[in-house]
Amino acid sequence: MSGEDNLLKLVEAEEADDHDYLLQEQVGFILRKAHQRHVSIFAARIADLTPPQFAALAKLRDVGETSQNQLGTLIAMDAATVKGVIDRLKARGLVELSRHEVDKRRLLVNLTAEGRDAIERLIPLAREITQETLAPLTNKEIATFMKLLAKLA
Amino acid sequence: MSGEDNLLKLVEAEEADDHDYLLQEQVGFILRKAHQRHVSIFAARIADLTPPQFAALAKLRDVGETSQNQLGTLIAMDAATVKGVIDRLKARGLVELSRHEVDKRRLLVNLTAEGRDAIERLIPLAREITQETLAPLTNKEIATFMKLLAKLA
DNA sequence: TTGATATCATTTGCATACGAATGAATTTAC
DNA sequence: GTAAATTCATTCGTATGCAAATGATATCAA
Numbered sequence: 001m002s003g004e005d006n007l008l009k010l011v012e013a014e015e016a017d018d019h020d021y022l023l024q025e026q027v028g029f030i031l032r033k034a035h036q037r038h039v040s041i042f043a044a045r046i047a048d049l050t051p052p053q054f055a056a057l058a059k060l061r062d063v064g065e066t067s068q069n070q071l072g073t074l075i076a077m078d079a080a081t082v083k084g085v086i087d088r089l090k091a092r093g094l095v096e097l098s099r100h101e102v103d104k105r106r107l108l109v110n111l112t113a114e115g116r117d118a119i120e121r122l123i124p125l126a127r128e129i130t131q132e133t134l135a136p137l138t139n140k141e142i143a144t145f146m147k148l149l150a151k152l153a
Numbered sequence: 154m155s156g157e158d159n160l161l162k163l164v165e166a167e168e169a170d171d172h173d174y175l176l177q178e179q180v181g182f183i184l185r186k187a188h189q190r191h192v193s194i195f196a197a198r199i200a201d202l203t204p205p206q207f208a209a210l211a212k213l214r215d216v217g218e219t220s221q222n223q224l225g226t227l228i229a230m231d232a233a234t235v236k237g238v239i240d241r242l243k244a245r246g247l248v249e250l251s252r253h254e255v256d257k258r259r260l261l262v263n264l265t266a267e268g269r270d271a272i273e274r275l276i277p278l279a280r281e282i283t284q285e286t287l288a289p290l291t292n293k294e295i296a297t298f299m300k301l302l303a304k305l306a
Numbered sequence: 307t308t309g310a311t312a313t314c315a316t317t318t319g320c321a322t323a324c325g326a327a328t329g330a331a332t333t334t335a336c
Numbered sequence: 337g338t339a340a341a342t343t344c345a346t347t348c349g350t351a352t353g354c355a356a357a358t359g360a361t362a363t364c365a366a
Contacts, residue, residue, distance in 0.1 A: 050321065050322075051322095052321085052322065052323095053321090077322085077323080077324095078323070078324055078325090079324095080323075080324065080325085081321095081322060081323050081324070084321075084322070084323090085321085085322080088320095088321080103331075103332070104330085104331060104332090105330065105331045105332070106331095
């Protein structure tokens with residue numbers, strides 16, 4: 001029996017023997033590998049920033065000053081994770097922090113001039129990263145894939 | 154202009170103004186979110202094991218005793234990462250380690266009886282995790298998606 | 307055979323990622 | 337108006353994930 005038959009079997013929820021559970025056909029495993037490949041492509045093109053750091057800068061460019069928590073929501077990071085990311089961007093002078101004047105719980109984050117320069121400079125590279133990540137697909141496949149992937153995210 | 158128009162624009166490599174770079178349309182960002190969602194589904198169904206730990210056990214079940222390095226290759230983990238995963242499985246008595254008799258560099262990893270019981274018990278849950286992860290798609294969409302995702306991984 | 311390479315594993319350092327607990331500030335409910 | 341609940345941020349602990357450096361062993365090549 002071929003791997004594709006196994007996939008079909010699983011999809012159709014037919015009986016599947018426990019002894020032919022194949023890790024390499026599970027969506028979670030392949031999703032993890034696809035993500036790894038993307039991160040590797042990213043690192044090759046943008047060496048001095050990680051994808052989460054880039055995401056924070058790109059989103060700040062998009063929405064302007066926001067609270068750390070709100071930024072985390074926008075880029076799908078929990079509070080603990082976003083704190084680390086912002087701390088490191090701050091240490092490098094790419095963002096600046098301030099307290100919200102009315103709601104004193106909130107920590108406002110904004111791009112510095114240097115941070116704005118950096119993100120503007122990096123966006124063309126990010127477009128190339130997207131292209132390279134999707135390079136194994138035709139344009140038509142890309143459109144299909146992005147539509148389906150979005151449903152899973 | 155709609156988001157889909159932006160996507161189309163990007164796919165077709167037409168000119169794209171730098172001021173409308175949208176993070177939430179980039180494949181890397183959505184891939185990261187889809188992966189996060191899968192991990193969350195996994196944790197809800199299998200609380201006492203992480204996806205990488207499960208992958209190690211499932212692959213050992215598949216191939217039998219192997220070197221730590223080889224196992225890492227099979228489950229797409231570098232040497233440093235796989236060491237941590239195996240150490241934790243060993244601490245819980247799910248795998249056992251031994252030295253290769255001929256090649257003394259190699260550290261052989263194998264399931265214990267307890268490890269084998271665990272993975273056999275978990276495989277049905279893993280099938281459910283796959284199903285739930287893919288639940289937003291129809292069967293036809295699943296087949297398409299898995300085919301395209303595999304090309305990117 | 308021995309010197310250069312390559313492989314296997316380990317360790318260190320850094321960066322996500324998230325659950326859980328905590329404290330401060332705000333909002334809601336009554 | 338106050339007590340309860342919620343929100344925002346921080347901290348801690350654990351677990352990937354990977355680059356780089358190191359040491360031990362094995363293989364290759366001259």
